[in-house]
Amino acid sequence: MSLKSFGAKIFASIINKKTQRWVNNPIETQAKVLTSLIEEAKHTSFGQDHNFDEIKSHHDFVQRVPIRDYEGLRPYVDRVVEGEADVLWKGKPIYFAKTSGTTSGAKYIPLTKESMPYHIEAARNAILAYIHETGKADFVDGKMIFLQGSPILEEKNGLKLGRLSGIVAHYVPAYLQKNRLPSWETNCIEDWETKVDAIVEETVDQDMSVISGIPSWVQMYFERLEAKKNKPVGEIFKNFNLFIYGGVNYEPYRAKFEQLIGRRVPSIELFPASEGFFAYQDSQTEKGLLLLLNAGIYYEFIKVDDFFQENPTRHTIGEVELGVNYVLIISTNAGLWGYNIGDTVQFVNLNPYRIVVSGRVKHYISAFGEHVIGKEVETAIEEVMQGSNVQVNEFTVAPQISPNEGGLPYHEWFIEFGNEPDDLNNFAMQLDEAMRKQNVYYDDLIAGKVLRTIVIRKIPKGGFQQYMKSIGKLGGQNKLPRLSNDRNIADKLEIIN
Structure with missing residues (x-):
């Protein structure tokens, strides 16, 4: 030790x-x-x-x-x-x-x-709570990466401003500076895709033990690492033993992450x-x-x-x-x-x-009085994925009130699969059953033939990243809403699809 x-x-x-x-x-x-x-x-x-x-x-x-x-x-x-x-x-x-x-x-x-100080102490204390409970502390000797926004700050009326993750970068304690990646210069790159490629180059031959960031953007980093070395991330970083994340629920990403890493890695969830x-x-x-x-x-x-x-x-x-x-x-x-x-x-x-x-509060579907919330759709898709080889890279859900094909309205799920189900229609039916268990109002609407069952639209690989880039929100702390009560996101995804 x-x-x-x-x-x-x-x-x-x-x-x-x-x-x-x-x-x-x-x-x-x-x-x-x-x-x-x-x-x-x-x-x-x-x-x-x-x-x-x-x-x-x-x-x-x-x-x-x-x-x-x-x-x-x-x-x-x-x-x-x-x-x-x-x-x-x-x-x-x-x-x-x-x-x-x-x-x-x-x-x-x-x-x-x-x-x-509370922003800094809370992140630190989360890691210390993990050490205290598990007794595992060897990871502090390895390299640590925090995928975050640029630390370059603007100034307005004498006050500095920037993204929170960029501001926090100025507060990394001295004892972590030698272990911390990427370099300051790479962290300052604004274009996210360019930045990820630079991070891959800086880290691919390092002893990474802790990796932190929003799962959707860490996934992009892992995919590029795997493509560069042609082997799982867990083999590239043999001492990678802790994943720290926040911003979104990790469970829909877990299967894909375990495939990319090649093993399960302990994780700590944050709510900053x-x-x-x-x-x-x-x-x-x-x-x-x-x-x-x-x-x-x-x-x-x-x-x-x-x-x-x-x-x-x-x-x-x-x-x-x-x-x-x-x-x-x-x-x-x-x-x-x-x-x-x-x-x-x-x-x-x-x-x-x-x-x-x-x-x-603003991310829900209640176009028909069902008031579906994010936790319900995430729990439903986790339930259907359990015990299968299906992997979901990303998804979002919107109401389809006036289908072009006619018939009853429905909830439309836009899903980018890592591994597709063998039978997409059967997967959609299972997902619908899981949603009916999650939300009694949705169940009533299906039973009363007010809504038809879920329709899934497959999004091609990289489609959600393309969408986020098109609206200027690729990378950093930006997150894709799980739910929308309108068609603003859905209509743009239909064009990508």
Whole structure:
């Protein structure tokens, strides 16, 4: 055992003890977070506009701070972007994480000196939790790669801005710098395909032990490695022993990854966003991600079924239930207040509080009143793939309300297969049966002959990458929506098909 891996185990034990202190006092921890946030921001413009000096409880907070999305908070954010201080949080932010909104154009999410450390610590603690639980730390001696956006930052009114993954690249600790790939120069390449090819060249002869990124883009990297060396990734990198990912559910990709790697590699799931680092997988044996209750974020939860009511109930951590689909609402030490990030979660454990990400508020299908969510389509396709040699590289689903061929409307699944099923019609029927088990409203629509069963459209290899490139979102932290309630994506995929 190297000195470095021995030290990692000691550090992992220390961090585990610190984590357990707030894990064992979740309700008290969240109450302290809210009190601290209110106290720190009561003299800001937002705090004064919402009478923060009168807030003594969650009930007071609900009465004074409404739920907002980015557009709702934008008048305040615009003032911050223009360089004004003490607007949403004390002082000025140190960065803006620039993201692309579907309706808002560019979105500028503030990162403050108080919030930024939690992004770094959460990613670190996820790895330390793995070391503490498994006792495995040898991977710290190998090379590590993080597929991420460019670290080149722009400047706007004296404040630096860029993609979150590029900003985080500036915070890689010194003890990891020698192990970290790709090089700074390669990381700065903007064109994703050029960048992946450069990463392949830099890493193909290295001892890679940890690989991290969004599964769809890591898959592209693995495919190019395999094509270059004509052997599985697990043979190219014999000490590759840990895959770290976030952004999307890994399970639909798992079979393809195991084929590309040639073996199963342990993995850690993360739940980061520009707005905050919310959760990470703290156990290899328990389902779900540990919700980070002591990370400068106060959480509220609104049941999805109630979300579009005029004044839905905002539940605290002590009021949530298992298996209920909640819209995640956050207030943070970056100055986001009663903020709807658009993600939905379900609790799979209440001691400790562990969640799974179930989808996006805006990413669903309810063209016929079925309200299908991302977790349901992912669970259905995982179920049908089990025990078969079928592999799915990528997929998305949209409603077909007015089929050109006539007849009943249906849900249209666009799937890029790694290994195709022997009988596509039978696969579609099995998938439809799995969906009927997942969603009772969908089952009723099929039984009532309002909808016909699923129709699958095969997308050629690389088709989804072609689509993402066509809309300027190839690579980085960009993700393909699993579901759309319109035909915007579907119509473009039909052209590719």
